[in-house]
Amino acid sequence: MNVNTWLEPIVFFLFAGVVLFSAIGIVLTRNIVRAALFLLGTLGGVAGLYFLLMANLLAAIQLIVYAGGTLVLIVFGVMLTSKSPWVRFAPSRSEAAAATTIGLVLFAALAKIVTGIDWTVAAHPADQPATVRQVGNLLLQQYLVPFEVASVLLLVVMIGAAYLARPEN
């Protein structure tokens, strides 16, 4: 018996559990720093799922950009803007009720759709070669135009960000 066949489901449910637990945690906690930490769990869990699918590059990017960059940014943002680290969200009962209802309805609708389809499993991705090389080739060939447009986008956005961040005078 291949190790994968029994190990994979275990690892999958482990990561999925982390993602779910952290996601619920973000919603339920009233402390913003804790919410940020839970977010780390969600993002990291998703990265783990990517690894499991052999999408190494994507998983690395997920870790570097989101878990590394974005999250730090959020924590910094909280630190710089809030008066104390113990800022608490205090949604009113009616808001919480409305949000819950909407969430549940949305969940029900999506669940109905997803369960209505009999998903068959596609070919196992493990047989494919390393993804970094593939992505690199695609970016410079098939997706060269989006790649270049993204560079223009970054240039413009950088100028905008520099302007907004610079102090007057």
Place this chain on the structure above:
Amino acid sequence: MLLAIANSFWMPDLDAVVAIGPLWGLAGTIVAIVLAALVLGRSAAVSSVITIIGATLTAWICFTHAPRVAQSAWAGLAPAGGSPMLLVDNFAILFILLICLFLACVTGLWMIGASTNARESAAHLRNGPEFFVLLVGSAFGMALMVSTTNLLMIILAIEMASLPSYAIVGFQKRNRIAAEASLKYVLFGAVTSALMAYGISLLYGFYGTLDVNEIGRLVSTELAATDTPAAAKALISVALFGLMAGIGFKISAVPFHFWCPDVFEGASIEVTTWLSVASKAAGLGLLLRIIAAVLQPLAETFDNPLSTTVAMFAAVTCTVGNLAAFPQTSVKRLLAYSSIAHAGYMLMAGAIIWQAKPGSDVANPAFAALIVYIIVYLFMNLGAFGCTALVYWATGSEKIEAFRGLGRRSPLIAAAMTVCLFSLVGLPPFGGFIAKFYLLMALFKSNLVWLVAVALLNSIFSLYFYSRIAYAMYFADDGKPAFSVPAFGRALVIAAAIVILLTGIPIAGGLIGRANQFASHLYPIAARTTFAEPQAAAAKDPIPLAARSAP
């Protein structure tokens, strides 16, 4: 070894460069502004002039480009064996031309604002290069939006158009309202982008392709097939609506419209003009492309709920926009709601599905009507916002009260504003009437009579709040002194008024004829392959959704 690496890159090929000429024009303008700021120093005058030159140059490229496109039946860039990434066909050229025109107009408005308004002009002039890089950047994004059918490019284009817009809305850093508006704009943009990315990733997951036309084909076969389970159809619809969310945000359709009044009010008026005019045009151009690709093939095979849903959206958007405009006292906010309402009218065209044969001269009449509507709408809004800007700069207020007695205080501006307002209502003999007339006729012929009724009822509603401004201008004089406005501003609004009058009766027929031509160009034409052969084609294994589902 080096040679091999070099070979694997894209080789610049003259045809490829030429094929997307108008886009080079706008991208080049960005670079030119940045370089000029580096070399010549930070000068608002230099960057504004470069912007106008860039817009003119791009328009000129468009003009030279159009006949070539018409002859060769290809226009754009596509990787070898792939679907087009960029599609600079005549349809795109029309919109890029409009965008360039408005880029120049907004730059002109900005110049007037910088020269007349002491309070804001200092910051304006100091930070001119940044402003114009962002403005042209968003124009570039809008140009991309109308010249692609690739989902990845669509995301990038919308981001390219949106991100700089967020920054220019909050460009007056000291202004709290502007900062708040900018933040709201960012949040809405982020949420709708996420929705759109979600929809697009679902579509890519189903079909393994990013090309809208191909997706349209697959979607239509799948939706038409009787053995597709209802849940699968629903999932496809949800994915498509995710895609539509991004566009709905750009054109401020309900329920993605909440940002619109706040942002329009908070941003400086030339930015508001830009957003209400160019941003909406680009969004509608993209919408037309997607509808042509995705909904068009469904026309005969599938009496689909998508069309009905779009129609409902349109009706709701239109009604909400018009009703909410009733109690407004700020002209800017009123025009913001008016722009929501007009997005509703224009969305109505999206509900009309019409089986037009690809390659034939007869297009979907709704598309032609929509193109006419967009063109006329752009001029109406340019005129209305231009007049509001001139009044604001002269009086310091953008409330309806500021328009009191304008008929005496500045007769030409009042006349131009009146033309624009009544054209926005859709009264003859103005362009707005003709645009609405063609649209309603197309609706009528597609048996969407209830939608015609909604549109007419809404037009009647709108008469009330637009004429409140007209009333203030002519019947509510509070005796304030007359004022004069800069000649360029006057020329701008009067030119807009003249265009509205011209499109009203004198050239209405010619306009719809041309629009029909442009609309028939919407159906896919070949894009030239200009990439080197990929070293190893990625194995694609799209599995139709139907095959995955239970029988």
Place this chain on the structure above:
Amino acid sequence: MPSQTYAIWILLAPLLAAVLIGAVGLRGLRDKSHWLAIGGVAAALVLALMLFGQIRAVPEEARADIFTRSHKIYEWFRPGFGGLASLKWFDFEFRIDPLTGVMLVTVLSVSLMVVIYSSGYMRDHHGHPERGYERFFAFLALFIFSMCLLVLAGNFVLLYVGWELVGLCSYLLIGFYYPKPSAAAAAKKAFIVTRIGDFGFAMGIFLIFWRCGDVSFAYVFSQAGLAKLVGWETPVALLLFCGAVGKSAQLPLHTWLPDAMEGPSPVSALIHAATMVTAGVYMVARCGAIFTESPTAMATVASVGAITAFFAATIAITQFDMKRALAYSTISQLGYMFLGLGVHAADAAVFHLFTHAFFKSLLFLAAGSVMHAMGGCIDIRRFGGLAKGMKVTAFVFWVGGLALAGFPFLSGFWSKDEILHAALGVSLPLAIVGYVTALLTAFYTFRLIFIAFHGPLKLPQGVEHAHESVPAMTIPMLLLSIGAAGAGYIGLQHGGKLNELLRTVLVGRLEEHAPGMAHVMSPEAAMAMSGVLSAIGILSAWYIYRRKPMIAMAAAFAMRGPYELIKNKYYIDELYDAVIVRPLHDLGKFCYGFDRYFINALLWIITAIPRAAGFMLRSLQQGAIQGYAMGMVIGLLVIVVAVLSAT
């Protein structure tokens, strides 16, 4: 260059001038705005002359084909709601034939002179532009554009558009001095009275569209088009004639034209003498194919013309306002043109239109020059003997007066004679009325000249001396006087180029339609007779007003009743006022009350619903982003549920 390209640029040149003057109106360049107008009109004139050359170069055998063609520029609009593909388009199309060519050349050459003249006239004695200087030139250029559109139009709808546009410009220019109540009232009157005629015109066009299913001249005037109108010619022609009566100020809709003299003199010269008022003549000439099919209509046109000519000439004798007298003279001369149209001499009528444009605009410009020198006074009782100080003005007034009086060998002589000669061939009574009117014409014209320019010098209060006008005014007048003297030689009856060319398009030639009545007089005898009549008129004016001024007063006193009747313009204005204007005014008041107290209240109640809805919606937009997010999510939810339930 194809002829429609000329036509497009002839239209665009004045239009661009109008737009540029009106829209830009740079403050520093305001008193230079005449340059744009002059440039635009001059360019259009050059193009019109080139176009006319092209029209003349068309070989004889190709004329019937080329001149009935329609030059389509683009599809204009589709009437009605029917099937999208099946409906016929109205095109934006031109008709380019000798009639168009003559009209264009007439309109544009007079326009150019008037525009140049205005650049001097619309200034005070120090050369500062009057208030609204640029507005004046913008309107003038717009008028010239509209007039060119009117004569170039290739179908009835486009013709109607031009027709209404010239009416609008006329309104704007009559009311140019709008702070003056009389000017505002005159503008309103002109607009409303002509509108009565336009109603008939519009009905005529509807009738044509209903019968023929098309409004293009190329179709309506073809055999097929006329065949569809069989049985309907008389109503169609009479309705069209209604429009002409209003526009060309014929009885009974003539009352607006004398009042229109409230506008600046160049406007009177251009619009209310040379061009716009002749649009009715042009239109009837253009529709000759329809009119000639209906004897009733032709008789109506001829009689209305003859009666108007006589009736207006009598009023002109009694007027002391120089411009008003000239206005009645214009009405009278237009009557001649209709007489010509009615007696199947459309070519003579258009020829008279052509010559009349020169001498009458010249007279108005000269009157304007007098008015300018007299500080705005135009009452001939208050000045006299001006010839000494204003040599050029007096000279050109003489030339114009002689031409108007039909003095031999000046332009008016040739054209008027042709009409009268043609009338002789059709109906003796009409011809007699025409000849009597010719006598009256010579008399009233020289009455003005002798009172105003000769005798002892007399100046109104506040005017020190009669000074000649600036070159910008005198040069155009001198140029026009060349036309007034010589324009007749272009279109002589025998061997004249103009008439020959015109005959190729105008339906209604004497040779074809003369109902058998032999010529009462030889052409030479008729010529001699009109020459003699004109000389008698001039001499009697000289005798009465220069030698024995008492005769005029004595005659006026002796025939007090008729004199008062004529002097008060037959009390027609008073009659209209009592019978039509007052009752309408009262009705208007009643409607206003109804509107104000009933409709408004009703509207307020109806709009309460959307207003309330608006206020409710406003409460959704409170500015808090959380609320917006909630709204958006709810919206999304509705969509998802809708999609789910639909599939």
